[in-house]
Amino acid sequence: MSERKATNITWHEGEVTRAERERKHGHRGVTLWFTGLSASGKSTIARRLERLLTDRGAFCYVLDGDNIRHGLNANLGFSPEDRAENIRRIGEVAKLFTDAGAITMTAFISPYRADRDRVRAIMAPGDFVEIYVQAPLELCEQRDPKGLYRRARAGEIRDFTGISAPYEPPENPEIVLDTATHDPDGCARIVIDWLVQRGVLPS
Numbered sequence: 228m229s230e231r232k233a234t235n236i237t238w239h240e241g242e243v244t245r246a247e248r249e250r251k252h253g254h255r256g257v258t259l260w261f262t263g264l265s266a267s268g269k270s271t272i273a274r275r276l277e278r279l280l281t282d283r284g285a286f287c288y289v290l291d292g293d294n295i296r297h298g299l300n301a302n303l304g305f306s307p308e309d310r311a312e313n314i315r316r317i318g319e320v321a322k323l324f325t326d327a328g329a330i331t332m333t334a335f336i337s338p339y340r341a342d343r344d345r346v347r348a349i350m351a352p353g354d355f356v357e358i359y360v361q362a363p364l365e366l367c368e369q370r371d372p373k374g375l376y377r378r379a380r381a382g383e384i385r386d387f388t389g390i391s392a393p394y395e396p397p398e399n400p401e402i403v404l405d406t407a408t409h410d411p412d413g414c415a416r417i418v419i420d421w422l423v424q425r426g427v428l429p430s
């Protein structure tokens with residue numbers, strides 16, 4: 228689905244550069260790619276981070292699972308092929324947001340290592356920050372904020388990550404957040420400290 232069909236196309240650089248946009252925003256553009264089981268806390272932490280960063284005057288945006296599946300990826304399901312295409316498109320969108328200078332946060336299970344690595348590969352070095360949101364499956368199942376685990380266990384949802392579909396944890400994520408031991412605010416602050424240390428955000 229991702230093969231190139233258009234020919235005779237060229238990439239246009241604008242008159243305004245990314246560096247100029249970043250100076251205006253007062254920070255670098257970056258993609259914070261949250262990955263983890265359903266209910267591990269990706270969305271909650273990304274939203275908290277969006278609040279804290281916005282309060283500091285940063286330009287940020289969250290790309291969130293269900294919202295993207297309503298529109299851009301409405302024609303995709305949960306087979307491995309469709310999951311790969313889902314992540315590929317989100318990666319391309321995140322790349323554009325990052326070029327716009329946004330602190331771009333993506334909150335998708337993104338269970339396959341190869342799919343995440345493919346996104347890393349299309350981004351410039353340093354633009355892709357993989358954040359593994361870690362929580363034991365049992366805890367995610369206890370939380371079950373949308374009742375999805377219950378439905379998956381009852382056989383009502385096929386290909387559910389952690390139950391009937393695999394999750395491949397990152398091997399070298401830039402950041403690991405353990406949501407069994409850190410609350411959402413604590414997790415968001417770990418990310419902010421990391422961004423400041425790496426010079427993405429001013430201190």
Ligand code: ADP
Nearest residue numbers: 265266267268269270271370372406409410411
């Ligand atoms: P995901 O986006 O990974 O599917 P959500 O953020 O939608 O997960 O749901 C996580 C649930 O777990 C929420 O109900 C949230 O309130 C709860 N939760 C409890 N502790 C934490 C934590 N430390 N970090 C994030 N979420 C937490």
